[in-house]
Amino acid sequence: MILHTLNASPSSSAFEDCLKTIAEGDAIVLMGDGVYAAIAHTEVSRVLEDTGAALYVIADDAMAAGVLNISAAVSSIDISGFVVLTETFPLQQAWY
Amino acid sequence: MLSANAFDKEGFLIELTDWNPGVAAQIAASENLELGAAHWEIINLLREYYLTYDSTPAMRALVKYCALSLGPEKGKSIYLMSLFPGSPAKLGSKISGLPKPDNCL
Amino acid sequence: MTAVTKKTILIVLRHSPYGSGLAKAALNTALASAAFDQSLDLLFMGNGVLQLQPDQDGRVKGVKDVGRQLASLPLYDINHVYVDAQAVERYNMDLSKSPVEIRRLDGPEIRQLMICYDHLLGF
Numbered sequence A: 001m002i003l004h005t006l007n008a009s010p011s012s013s014a015f016e017d018c019l020k021t022i023a024e025g026d027a028i029v030l031m032g033d034g035v036y037a038a039i040a041h042t043e044v045s046r047v048l049e050d051t052g053a054a055l056y057v058i059a060d061d062a063m064a065a066g067v068l069n070i071s072a073a074v075s076s077i078d079i080s081g082f083v084v085l086t087e088t089f090p091l092q093q094a095w096y
Numbered sequence B: 001m002l003s004a005n006a007f008d009k010e011g012f013l014i015e016l017t018d019w020n021p022g023v024a025a026q027i028a029a030s031e032n033l034e035l036g037a038a039h040w041e042i043i044n045l046l047r048e049y050y051l052t053y054d055s056t057p058a059m060r061a062l063v064k065y066c067a068l069s070l071g072p073e074k075g076k077s078i079y080l081m082s083l084f085p086g087s088p089a090k091l092g093s094k095i096s097g098l099p100k101p102d103n104c105l
Numbered sequence C: 001m002t003a004v005t006k007k008t009i010l011i012v013l014r015h016s017p018y019g020s021g022l023a024k025a026a027l028n029t030a031l032a033s034a035a036f037d038q039s040l041d042l043l044f045m046g047n048g049v050l051q052l053q054p055d056q057d058g059r060v061k062g063v064k065d066v067g068r069q070l071a072s073l074p075l076y077d078i079n080h081v082y083v084d085a086q087a088v089e090r091y092n093m094d095l096s097k098s099p100v101e102i103r104r105l106d107g108p109e110i111r112q113l114m115i116c117y118d119h120l121l122g123f
Helices: A013-021 A032-038 A043-050 A059-065 A079-088 B021-030 B037-053 B059-070 B077-083 B088-095 C022-035 C046-052 C066-071 C085-090 C107-114
Strands: A002-006 A027-030 A054-058 A074-077 A091-095 C008-013 C039-044 C081-084 C103-105 C119-122
Touching: A002 A013, A002 A032, A002 A079, A013 A091, A013 C046, A013 C107, A027 A032, A027 A079, A032 A043, A032 A054, A032 A059, A054 A059, A054 A079, A059 A074, A074 A079, B021 B088, B037 B059, B037 B077, B037 B088, B037 C066, B059 B077, B059 B088, B059 C022, B077 B088, C008 C022, C008 C046, C008 C107, C022 C039, C022 C066, C039 C046, C039 C107, C046 C066, C046 C081, C046 C085, C081 C085, C081 C107, C085 C103, C103 C107
Parallel strands: A002 A027, A002 A091, A027 A054, A054 A074, A091 C119, C008 C039, C008 C119, C039 C081, C081 C103
Antiparallel strands: none
């Protein structure tokens, strides 16, 4: 199981490469420009939901970007929530 | 003889194009080393490495490159240590006019 | 000396050779880790495959040539290099002249490869 951190917008190659490696049981944390993938009712958010991975967004990053209509499938977490995730997953991959 | 300001504070040549065999002897002398045929064999190899791989080898790569080019007897760290005491990758590169290796292990 | 447990590392290279400092940083990390006797392999994904472009010469621009430096990997006992087959196809690359020996992987194989390691380092 891999914890993916995605810090790039949905049109980036980082996003594309990340999608290629995700499997069910993984988790994705959207941060920085990655928060735009959390916007509800978008094609991108549906693509993420279809991966079967657990989805998270860093609350402050989403707020800073004005991303308030977050998809219901995405959980907002703070940095301590992120730390808990890093302790749960043996592997972590940064996409940026 | 090149003047002192042709070198950085660790004694590495600043302009790689300044290098010639006389400069090698000058750098070696400043390290209390006299160059013989065995030294030159390694110096030539180091310069060839730099042209091929656009980098200065760390010890591990230098040992392996010597083994591949000169045979297993010379591809040993103890052999390189006997020619360039202390840190062969670093000292050898310095005398060969190459940039300082990123790490010397 | 106490024995150090060896962890396996996969370095994931995703950026073009001269567009940023990331290719250089990845290479430095790989060579320094190898010098410390760590066990590591390389995976070139997406735009990272461009680092393997055979006829590149960064020296023309006055920078270190990434291809030439990659060719030295076997001298650091880094022998397993994998590429994203889809990216290679996208750029119509001929890897027969690649500076290192490589193995092509499709999407699911990339995933399988990644989970075999203790650590993933993305550049």
